[in-house]
Structure formats: C-alpha cells, structure tokens
Amino acid sequence: MSAGPIKAWRDSWIPARVSSTDAERSCYMKHSQPRAYCGRRSKVAYDDWGKVTCSDCLAAGRADSAGGAS
Secondary structure, X not given: OOOOXXXXXXXXXXXXXXOOXXXXXXXXXXXXXXXXXXXOOOOOEEOOHXXXXXXXXXXXXXXXXXXXXX
C-alpha cells in the first residue's frame, strides 16, 4: 500500500500509544506483592499513588477505583 492520502487517513484513526517505557515508569506496588499493580515487575515502585508515573498502573487504578485517579 502506498503512503498516500488513504494511508494518512487510516493512520489518523490509530490510537496513540500511552504505555510508559521501562526507563520512565515508577509503578504502584504494596510491599507484600511480587508484581506491580499493572502486572509487570518494577525496579522503582511506590506505595503512594502521588509518586506513580506508570500509565498502566494509573489506568488500572482508575478502572478499579483504587485511588489512581488523576
């Protein structure tokens, strides 16, 4: 398929990728849990929603109404 106006129109409907990269994310994790709230293992994790930068944890928190609303 060419990179013409039809492809540009199709690409305009693709949702933006919102997941945080591993280098820039800090997840929500309680001390007793082996994984973060988003389901990934995290080197930087907090037990405070105010310090969380992982977009997947924040979205899961909003979906579960666990406090990640912002």
